[in-house]
Amino acid sequence: MRITVAPDRCVGAGQCVLNAPALFDQDDDGLVTLLADPTAAQETTARLAGALCPSRAITVHEG
Known part of the structure; x- marks a missing residue:
């Protein structure tokens, strides 16, 4: 499994950090x-x- 993120699509909701703090963080702009x-x-x-990312800024690539 591999993950890619698109900060330009991120709205800063923080669901990723709340659910997987070992994998995700937010920068100074909340992205x-x-x-x-x-x-x-x-x-x-x-x-x-x-799945919880409201802006679909996180993509999970299987395999």
């Missing part, structure tokens, strides 16, 4: 930043964070 690709144990959390 998403990726801290790390998920481990096998974090894959479910990563998918949830991607």
Whole structure:
């Protein structure tokens, strides 16, 4: 699994950080930043964070 983020699409809702703080953070403008690709144990959390993103700024790539 790999994750990409699009800060230009981010609206700063923070759902990613609330649900997966080990994977995501917000910069000084409140926009998403990726801290790390998920481990096998974090894959479910990563998918949830991607699904909860209201602006679809997080893309989860399977495989």
